[in-house]
């Protein structure tokens with residue numbers, strides 16, 4: 623559904639995206655995970671026709687993005703990292719405007735607006751000015767708006783950034799439900815749990831490079847399943863083991879109190895880069 627090959631985007635000396643290869647399959651929820659500045663937004667901006675690659679090729683549903691911009695735009699929905707609703711307008715008016723921009727016929731437009739506002743649980747707030755919405759409501763409205771023209775692929779750049787955990791889970795449910803209706807999803811995140819609990823496959827990005835790719839299970843298996851955290855003065859040492867037995871044996875030999883837990887994608891990132899996603 624999404625094919626990226628040899629993709630590079632350089633801003634003077636900054637290699638925002640550096641020789642990236644990636645295929646996202648139809649029906650997947652795919653997550654690009656990486657710290658600030660890893661190149662996630664740049665990758666998305668190229669895929670959604672807003673930036674030109676320095677080198678390489680990107681295709682969406684078989685169409686080369688730089689050559690078939692108009693066609694590609696019809697097939698994709700976009701939820702950007704920054705809120706870009708018109709806060710003076712109501713939720714319904716924001717939807718209406720988007721529908722008109724995409725030249726959706728009036729009858730279909732009305733039906734889509736009602737259906738999608740219900741889908742994101744905003745029917746009762748349809749006629750409230752968006753300026754009075756909470757962060758979570760705004761994000762839900764942005765998702766509804768992105769679906770107005772019935773795209774086959776949805777791009778979400780940091781869909782839950784700045785939202786509290788409950789609201790985050792509500793957004794995850796929405797993403798799962800629309801994916802259940804057959805929409806392919808590519809999202810970016812720097813939240814470990816979001817990548818782990820929501821995405822079928824994850825690509826870990828760091829400094830413009832895709833440094834790991836696979837299901838969360840596959841990625842964790844690569845570093846080892848069990849982690850022993852050992853406090854060492856003001857720092858914590860992480861030791862990763864293939865099996866729980868080995869970890870227990872190691873922990874038993876320690877003089878300090880240690881934490882034994884299952885590995886997560888943060889451990890994968892640390893193992894590959896020597897730093898944390900949040901650093």
Ligand SMILES: Nc1ncnc2c1ncn2[C@@H]1O[C@H](COP(=O)(O)OP(=O)(O)OP(=O)(O)O)[C@@H](O)[C@H]1O
Nearest residue numbers: 633636638656657658659660661662663664665812
């Ligand atoms: N228009 C631009 N001009 C110059 N440099 C840019 C531009 N856009 C991005 N960059 C640089 O490219 C790199 C990647 O940025 P990008 O926004 O893609 O990262 P990101 O992974 O989305 O980060 P974040 O988690 O902060 O959103 C950064 O070093 C950034 O400063």
Ligand SMILES: [Mg+2]
Nearest residue numbers: 662663664703
């Ligand atoms: Mg970004």
